[in-house]
Amino acid sequence: MPKFSECPARILFHQISYFEGMNIELPCRCKLQQIKAVTWYYKKHLDSKEVKALTDFEGTIVADGENHNGLARFIIQLSSLIIVQSNPTDSGHYICGTKAGQFFYSYEIDVQRSDNAHVSFEEMKQHPMPDLLTNSFKAFTVFWDWSRCNRCNVRGEQRRLGLCYIQSPSIHPLYRLSQGTVASCGSDAVPYRFKQQLSNRTTEIFIRNCKKTCKKKKMGVFGAIANITKNVATYLKKEGLIRQFLVPVQVSTQPIGGSVTFSCPGARPQHAIAWDKDKKQLYLARYLSGLSKTKRVYIDHRNNLHIQILQRSDRAIYYCWMEGKLKAGFRLVVRKSITQRRSFSDSESIFALKFLGMCFLIITGIFVLSQLIKCCYYNFKCCPS
Numbered sequence: 001m002p003k004f005s006e007c008p009a010r011i012l013f014h015q016i017s018y019f020e021g022m023n024i025e026l027p028c029r030c031k032l033q034q035i036k037a038v039t040w041y042y043k044k045h046l047d048s049k050e051v052k053a054l055t056d057f058e059g060t061i062v063a064d065g066e067n068h069n070g071l072a073r074f075i076i077q078l079s080s081l082i083i084v085q086s087n088p089t090d091s092g093h094y095i096c097g098t099k100a101g102q103f104f105y106s107y108e109i110d111v112q113r114s115d116n117a118h119v120s121f122e123e124m125k126q127h128p129m130p131d132l133l134t135n136s137f138k139a140f141t142v143f144w145d146w147s148r149c150n151r152c153n154v155r156g157e158q159r160r161l162g163l164c165y166i167q168s169p170s171i172h173p174l175y176r177l178s179q180g181t182v183a184s185c186g187s188d189a190v191p192y193r194f195k196q197q198l199s200n201r202t203t204e205i206f207i208r209n210c211k212k213t214c215k216k217k218k219m220g221v222f223g224a225i226a227n228i229t230k231n232v233a234t235y236l237k238k239e240g241l242i243r244q245f246l247v248p249v250q251v252s253t254q255p256i257g258g259s260v261t262f263s264c265p266g267a268r269p270q271h272a273i274a275w276d277k278d279k280k281q282l283y284l285a286r287y288l289s290g291l292s293k294t295k296r297v298y299i300d301h302r303n304n305l306h307i308q309i310l311q312r313s314d315r316a317i318y319y320c321w322m323e324g325k326l327k328a329g330f331r332l333v334v335r336k337s338i339t340q341r342r343s344f345s346d347s348e349s350i351f352a353l354k355f356l357g358m359c360f361l362i363i364t365g366i367f368v369l370s371q372l373i374k375c376c377y378y379n380f381k382c383c384p385s
Helices: 220-238 347-382
Strands: 013-019 024-026 039-043 074-077 080-083 092-097 103-112 118-121 138-143 156-167 182-184 204-210 249-255 260-262 273-277 280-282 297-299 305-307 316-322 325-335
Touching (some): 013 156, 013 182, 024 103, 249 260
Parallel strands (some): 013 103, 118 204, 249 325
Antiparallel strands (some): 024 080, 074 080, 138 156, 156 182, 156 204, 260 305, 273 280, 273 316, 297 305
């Protein structure tokens, strides 16, 4: 059971920022002992008049002890609010309270976009964005720790995700921050007059190469036997002979010219994810989204693999790695488009029938008119009186 502290005399917003696509858990850190179920409220901006209770798909208030739709992105468990696969539209103020309108604890969440992230590669001598210094504030990037190496026994890659922050004495006092003069760039704690100057500050992704062994070698006779077996399996795996039997493989059948997106099961933006096409490694340095606008095959900043305008050469098994371990495979089958059967009730069929009917009437009218003209001409010529 979660522990609850005494509630503050005045509501202050605990300000936190996240990378797009992450799951967010907001615990209700304080509440009255007699309150068994809490309701979470959402308010987009501090000065917004609209405050709504988070609801499930059936329109009922999502609260502890009540049924909720398991597919909802907003779930309450043990007084904590869980936001699944967050996106920038989820940014705002979240307040823990009761149905009667009592408020206990509050957060301000800033979910920062990933599609426009500034990407830099250490091996290419590229560097993160420099700090932005003005007379009123300092904007900078706070990087997380390096992720794990996303592959083992072959060259892999590591990522550092960076979020935009600002330091200024003008930060709004109603926001409870780890440092009183620092807030994330999208927060309402940042004065509006700074927003225009911060428009070019984005999230960042810093990437470098890495290499690690899959597992440490075991000692002793049994360890030697295990290592020999492992080396044989590794060789067969490199040759593509048994890899597809080591992980579950799903089959995806797509038409030529279509598109498909693969997501590694259980993956989140903060995880170390890698993709292979059969035995070929798809490195971020070449396939990361945004490096080229003409690429058919690319990996977005949320670790999803996209293949557009499918061709026969795309047929393969695509493997994903998670945290340095082989996770899953996707067998892509590309076939010719299958002709779809039409019925007379289809909108396209109705349009075609109307068009053909109109053409028939026009042709019939032209034919009848030509025959009338021909008949009249014949009568006037043969019988002038």
